[in-house]
Amino acid sequence: MIYFYDGSKESFLTAFVLSYGDGDATLTSRDCQLSLGQETVFVKADPARAAKAEARLNAIDSHCMRDLDLLLRSGEKQRDGVLLRYFRCLAAYGRPVRDMYQVDAAREADRALRKIGTEIHRMKGFVRFMECASGALYAPVSPDNDICDLLLPHFRGRLGSIPFVIHDVSRRKAAVFDGEHSFVAPLGGAEIVLSADEENWRDLWKRYYASVNIPSRERLKQMRGYMPVRYWRFMPEKR
């Protein structure tokens, strides 16, 4: 049986409960190729069921909801399978399985979680703000995983009272700090009026980047390993 769910936590937990006895269950939140004769269920989130499942799973591993929240943000194709196997594994062992690296389901989840963690860490460095005429900062991003709101606390901590927007242009949403509150909002296009000095600072940054390099020691492969090309799109020094 194929279980479609909407990618939310509640709907995942409902699907998890519904599919529990089904050995052939496939869970998916995305379009997928149906083979002939495969039965499908469209799971409707059931708050009561979800809450019960959450309480049970929490009793097994008090950190597992954090894992769920992160994994639901994964942009990987295999995400739903990884999730289902990980939570089934948790239920089957009745104890945290995070460190059972010899068990496939636990290891897969660990790998997926680390990937998301790596991207969050990277984005803290690779986000590039531009200054708007209003003084607010605007950064377009396009991360592999749905993480722009997780960057809010980090940038709030350092930018003080300056309002800023981190715009996930692919997912058409934005993490916003308006000077008082932070929130997430849908955002398609954005029209930006740059501050008078913006171009000059950007040029100085490009100059800095070029000057600090040691050309006789070229190691492009290493550079690309640490800073994959897909992130260059919004980095002025790489354009």
Added chain:
Amino acid sequence: MISEEKLHILVNGAKFDVSCSSSGSKRKNGGGIGNGFAEGCCHSFTPDGRCVSLLKILMSNDCIYHCKYCVNRADADVPRATATPEEICELVMAFYKRNYIEGLFLSSAVCRTPDYTMEQLLRTVKLLRTEYKFFGYIHVKGIPYADGALVRETARYADRMSYNIELPSEQSLKLLAPQKTRESLLAPMRSLALQSSQFKAEKRKGHFLPAGQTTQLIVGASPEPDGQILRLTQALYRKNGLKRVYYSSYVPVVHDALLPDRPAGELREHRLYQADWLLRFYGFTAEEIVNDDGNLSYDLDPKCAWALNHMQYFPVEVNRAPLETLLRVPGIGARSAYKIMQARRFGALTFEDLGKMHVVLKRARHFITANGKFYGANETAVRGLLTAGERNDGAVQLNLFSDAETAHSALTGEL
């Protein structure tokens, strides 16, 4: 706004300093801009494969000293520039706000006098902290012979300070950096270390170099063997409480009869970083890891070389060996050792399990058993296997950075 030309001159003079780390400070944002990020953060990477974390810049490249290896020495015919404290502060704020950088690494040539230079550095960081309300990371270079009070005050605003020893022996210093003595570099380091521990002991408010001190050694400009360099490093870690010693393989930028015309191999620098890693994290001593000739092996990484010379300790059983022992196995790093320690609590690990866990077995298999099974080769064969593919002519081009396994190691020396 600083001009592009000036920026270029001042960055060009600073770029050979290896340190760019922004880790180790948890400074809070005190009502302005910026905070410390204890793990450190890379904001970009340049085509030479290095991380850009801090804005690395000189206050001035106009030097009164004559260090033979340096582009900025007094008699060099290079364009000179000096920035004002305000120019630097503005640049830091603009770059930081846009998330280009994690902070500032401010260094300087000795301009006019050591005290004058140190004063300029102090003015800049004080201005940044108090007027511009900047709370991000600041690393300041100490100027030898500068007045102790100026240095101490600077340390109150900085997260990290460093005096670069550059040359690993007094003799080489005398020859190549005639105005500096080892004491002129070590004495201020010791005094800062002392003040820092007093500061901690008194639990005073504020900060005093929360990210500690570091230094840098140039490798290959002078004849000291690896063993001497590593013993110096070890003493600096143990006695002076340094956080990090950096190595910079010598790049000839000036011609001088006293200096080699060829760059020191990057492989040598890499081996020193690997050895340094073993000192800092894996409980090795300098004496253990250098060969009888006083140097590190070039065709083997230092952990492999050590293991091959101590085959009596191997193979070790991964299901029982304590952490310290696992860390001594070639190919098993901290992350793999941790995974092994965790996973084996749930059942004995086999070679297959280790493979699935992404423990790299290419080297390790010769030194371990998994659940009693050994899949390695005998000692002579091992030596051949391990050196093949890593051997090179000891000089310029090497193929160290070709796979994911070594890419990380290339940056940190992690083994």
